[in-house]
Amino acid sequence: MTSFSFHGGRLADAKAHFGMGNAPWIDLSTGINPHGWPGIGDLAMDWHALPDPGALDDLEAAAAACFGADPAHVCAVPGTEIGLRMLGDILPGPAIHAWPSYRTHGEMIPHSRPMDINDLTTVEGATIVLANPNNPDGRITPTATLRGWLEARQGSASWLVVDEAFADASPEIGLGAHVHDEQRLIVFRSFGKFFGLAGVRLGFVLGPRAVIAQYRHRLGSWPLSAAALAIGTVAYRDADWIGTMRIALREQASALDAVLARRGFKAIGACPLFRLIETADAAALFERLARHAILTRPFDYDPCWLRLGLPANREALDRLDRALTDG
Known part of the structure; x- marks a missing residue:
């Protein structure tokens, strides 16, 4: 837990620690937009x-x-x-x-x-x-x-x-x-x-x-x-992309909120790039999600907090939904 609670983005460590082989991991451990600006290939x-x-x-x-x-x-x-x-x-x-x-x-x-x-x-x-x-x-x-x-x-x-x-x-x-x-x-x-x-x-x-x-x-x-x-x-x-993305992020954050609420979690926060949830044992939930190849962010200074970034698409959101129900 110590390495994963220090900061997000330790996907290689998660794969090694949880032994998921070549499972398609979903990295929700950061607040980074999963939809990168698409113009790099044209530069x-x-x-x-x-x-x-x-x-x-x-x-x-x-x-x-x-x-x-x-x-x-x-x-x-x-x-x-x-x-x-x-x-x-x-x-x-x-x-x-x-x-x-x-x-x-x-x-x-x-x-x-x-x-x-x-x-x-x-x-x-x-x-x-x-x-x-x-x-x-x-x-x-x-x-x-x-x-x-x-x-x-x-x-x-x-x-x-x-x-x-x-x-x-x-x-x-x-x-x-x-x-x-x-x-x-x-x-x-x-x-x-x-x-x-x-x-x-x-x-x-x-x-x-x-x-x-x-x-x-x-x-x-x-x-x-x-x-x-x-x-x-x-x-x-790229004003068009920026404006469109701001709307899309809020819509996707609302979809994440709905999944969390349906599974008994109240989403905390007004930033559309991530949500914080409180649960009695965040470490146990972190481990459970990791067994489903979903990496989230725990915090060593608060054992009840778990932060989730935005899933990149509906398939990833559905995987999170199923993992939250698998006790």
């Missing part, structure tokens, strides 16, 4: 040349348009995980991270303290780090609440840091338009989750230009591969 890339700086500008402009942000306040990084961990060297002072959430949030700023998100309204004089939507419970903190916390930090040394890794599916909650030089606001965005291409390793930092300059200095020349530049630019400009 031509020159693997002999170094990535073009102009291509980086194009990518950041395309992403900024999707985030509702000024491109001058957007910096692409080779994965949000790296961008988050770099922030610890940039932000001074004490910090508090909402918990439970990403482990990285508690590790990226030295001596950051965990705090229940319900208690964050009492925090003064410290940088606040949280995810919106949160992971693993899919909770969305209202934009008005976040703006109130941001206003309380004006003129201080503390910041509001919001990890919007799953916000592409719910663009109305994004804070990209509020990022500028006078705001104590830093936002992170992830490419791979919504676009279903986690292997591209692409993310973004949004912040005041002084913060962006520090990131560019640390990243140096050619921070991204030519593939990440090309894929990200065209994908962010």
Whole structure:
């Protein structure tokens, strides 16, 4: 359980541990869109040349348009995980991270303290780090609440840091338009989750230009591969696919909710890319589903929680339905 509760995506470990041979596994252990952006096969890339700086500008402009942000306040990084961990060297002072959430949030700023998100309204004089939507419970903190916390930090040394890794599916909650030089606001965005291409390793930092300059200095020349530049630019400009996918994800999340409810589980969360359920023995349910070659995500800090990503199609959803009934 320890390895599977640390983070999702350990499909090879699951196959080795549960001995399912060549069974067609269904990986529901992550919140990654099972429907990847389909345009990769149409892209031509020159693997002999170094990535073009102009291509980086194009990518950041395309992403900024999707985030509702000024491109001058957007910096692409080779994965949000790296961008988050770099922030610890940039932000001074004490910090508090909402918990439970990403482990990285508690590790990226030295001596950051965990705090229940319900208690964050009492925090003064410290940088606040949280995810919106949160992971693993899919909770969305209202934009008005976040703006109130941001206003309380004006003129201080503390910041509001919001990890919007799953916000592409719910663009109305994004804070990209509020990022500028006078705001104590830093936002992170992830490419791979919504676009279903986690292997591209692409993310973004949004912040005041002084913060962006520090990131560019640390990243140096050619921070991204030519593939990440090309894929990200065209994908962010594919407005038709983005709009259609947002609708499809909500419909598929509703279908997952219906299956869970029929089997006696209440789906928790407002992020359409995953659902959290509570059960008396999540470890036993995790093992049961794994015996049916379905990998989910347990949590070592809460033995009653199990998170499920979206099944890719009706066949996968039906397999999950049958596995939930097989005690």
